[in-house]
Amino acid sequence: MQNDQKIRIVIYEDNRDLREGMTFLLQATPGLEFAGAFPDATNLEMQIPGLKPDVVLMDIDMPGRSGIDAATIVKALRPETQVLMLTVFEDEEKVFQAIRNGASGYLLKRTPPTEIISAIQDVHIGGSPMTSTIARRVLQFFQQQPPSGSSRPDYDLSPRELEILKSMVKGYSYKLIAEEHFISVDTVRSHIRHIYEKLQVNSKTEAVLKALREKIV
Amino acid sequence: MQNDQKIRIVIYEDNRDLREGMTFLLQATPGLEFAGAFPDATNLEMQIPGLKPDVVLMDIDMPGRSGIDAATIVKALRPETQVLMLTVFEDEEKVFQAIRNGASGYLLKRTPPTEIISAIQDVHIGGSPMTSTIARRVLQFFQQQPPSGSSRPDYDLSPRELEILKSMVKGYSYKLIAEEHFISVDTVRSHIRHIYEKLQVNSKTEAVLKALREKIV
DNA sequence: AGGTAAATAGCACGAAAGGGTGATATATTC
DNA sequence: GAATATATCACCCTTTCGTGCTATTTACCT
Numbered sequence: 001m002q003n004d005q006k007i008r009i010v011i012y013e014d015n016r017d018l019r020e021g022m023t024f025l026l027q028a029t030p031g032l033e034f035a036g037a038f039p040d041a042t043n044l045e046m047q048i049p050g051l052k053p054d055v056v057l058m059d060i061d062m063p064g065r066s067g068i069d070a071a072t073i074v075k076a077l078r079p080e081t082q083v084l085m086l087t088v089f090e091d092e093e094k095v096f097q098a099i100r101n102g103a104s105g106y107l108l109k110r111t112p113p114t115e116i117i118s119a120i121q122d123v124h125i126g127g128s129p130m131t132s133t134i135a136r137r138v139l140q141f142f143q144q145q146p147p148s149g150s151s152r153p154d155y156d157l158s159p160r161e162l163e164i165l166k167s168m169v170k171g172y173s174y175k176l177i178a179e180e181h182f183i184s185v186d187t188v189r190s191h192i193r194h195i196y197e198k199l200q201v202n203s204k205t206e207a208v209l210k211a212l213r214e215k216i217v
Numbered sequence: 218m219q220n221d222q223k224i225r226i227v228i229y230e231d232n233r234d235l236r237e238g239m240t241f242l243l244q245a246t247p248g249l250e251f252a253g254a255f256p257d258a259t260n261l262e263m264q265i266p267g268l269k270p271d272v273v274l275m276d277i278d279m280p281g282r283s284g285i286d287a288a289t290i291v292k293a294l295r296p297e298t299q300v301l302m303l304t305v306f307e308d309e310e311k312v313f314q315a316i317r318n319g320a321s322g323y324l325l326k327r328t329p330p331t332e333i334i335s336a337i338q339d340v341h342i343g344g345s346p347m348t349s350t351i352a353r354r355v356l357q358f359f360q361q362q363p364p365s366g367s368s369r370p371d372y373d374l375s376p377r378e379l380e381i382l383k384s385m386v387k388g389y390s391y392k393l394i395a396e397e398h399f400i401s402v403d404t405v406r407s408h409i410r411h412i413y414e415k416l417q418v419n420s421k422t423e424a425v426l427k428a429l430r431e432k433i434v
Numbered sequence: 435a436g437g438t439a440a441a442t443a444g445c446a447c448g449a450a451a452g453g454g455t456g457a458t459a460t461a462t463t464c
Numbered sequence: 465g466a467a468t469a470t471a472t473c474a475c476c477c478t479t480t481c482g483t484g485c486t487a488t489t490t491a492c493c494t
Contacts, residue, residue, distance in 0.1 A: 105352075126353060128353035136345035158440060159440090187443060196482080202482070202483095205385070205422055212426075403475090406452080
């Protein structure tokens with residue numbers, strides 16, 4: 001984050017008008033330095049290391065290589081480069097993919113120029129500009145609440161059954177579980193049968209998965 | 218989201234000046250309806266049901282009950298109410314707690330009045346206003362980067378083995394996996410044996426657990 | 435005191451999973 | 465062109481699981 005230096009920016013955007021418009025915008029803005037613009041990301045590996053951008057504006061939908069894949073590669077080549085995704089609409093899945101792949105911000109193409117500029121500055125000093133709609137999606141992913149009503153089902157397992165379940169989650173075989181709890185394998189079976197009934201599953205793997213996903217991990 | 222209705226707002230904020238300032242602001246803004254303001258959240262259970270707010274402005278640090286706990290209760294009482302957290306600085310831990318507890322936005326107290334207003338409108342129509350710094354924190358949490366060096370072990374499974382593993386993680390039996398991939402059960406077994414070798418495990422459950430924890434989930 | 439639930443244990447059977455071994459046909463790589 | 469990796473199928477045998485049924489002891493509830 002070299003501070004009083006100009007922010008070097010590279011654009012990947014297949015729409016020519018948009019690309020040229022943004023190029024012009026960047027060149028006209030003091031504090032920003034236009035470093036390059038390309039209609040696709042296929043030669044990204046050859047471009048990024050030389051151009052050394054601080055910020056990359058990356059269209060999501062491009063011919064050849066998608067912006068999502070491109071974002072991954074940019075972050076691999078230059079982790080310090082911030083990637084700002086550009087898209088026409090807020091596609092839930094793509095947003096998350098981009099985030100997972102290291103994108104630091106998410107803008108709509110219809111964002112007014114002044115805001116694009118401030119988003120660039122923002123992402124460069126460590127922020128993550130995004131629309132509040134996208135932010136909400138991200139938060140909801142975090143909260144991943146059951147849509148309505150009670151929290152998580154309880155299944156009311158007995159204390160003993162819970163312990164057995166935990167052992168199962170550790171990947172133990174019946175024999176091991178028996179030894180661990182100083183009971184016979186048959187008893188373990190008994191408990192596990194009850195657990196299956198309560199969890200509504202019918203195999204060890206399913207039980208472990210359900211336990212892992214829904215409750216006491 | 219009753220649209221052309223006024224947005225009913227309740228404030229919880231222990232600082233008197235701020236509380237009264239915001240009250241004034243809300244009352245002076247068309248489209249918003251000030252529904253109440255309180256210096257603490259201790260009687261929240263008695264207030265929220267009667268006031269039926271669309272949006273609650275909630276200070277994080279209050280005497281008695283914290284804004285975080287209060288947010289939880291508000292969401293429990295009226296899930297349709299949006300909670301906007303207010304704080305003086307961006308405390309990482311508290312931000313996450315608030316998010317987990319159902320907060321839909323996160324504002325700094327020093328946010329200018331006009332932006333507070335638009336944040337309220339924003340959160341009411343389904344957005345999640347937050348500073349880009351907070352957004353970055355949230356994204357980073359998503360990306361949960363390995364601090365440095367090696368990522369996760371690869372185990373280099375073949376593409377086919379990966380598919381089989383995924384089916385295992387779905388809790389399928391050998392037979393089901395065979396049907397799913399149009400191969401014989403023996404072939405499935407063959408792949409699974411190789412998977413066990415590579416993952417260094419020796420049972421379905423262990424393999425699933427390892428897969429779930431370390432890699433492709 | 436009587437009823438209920440949990441924990442324990444056992445028996446039995448069939449199905450599923452895992453170990454061992456071997457074989458064949460493509461690819462890919464060296 | 466040989467070696468290697470992958471994908472496929474087969475057979476045998478042992479262990480583990482899933483399930484049905486029963487039974488005893490303890491502990492808790494009313």
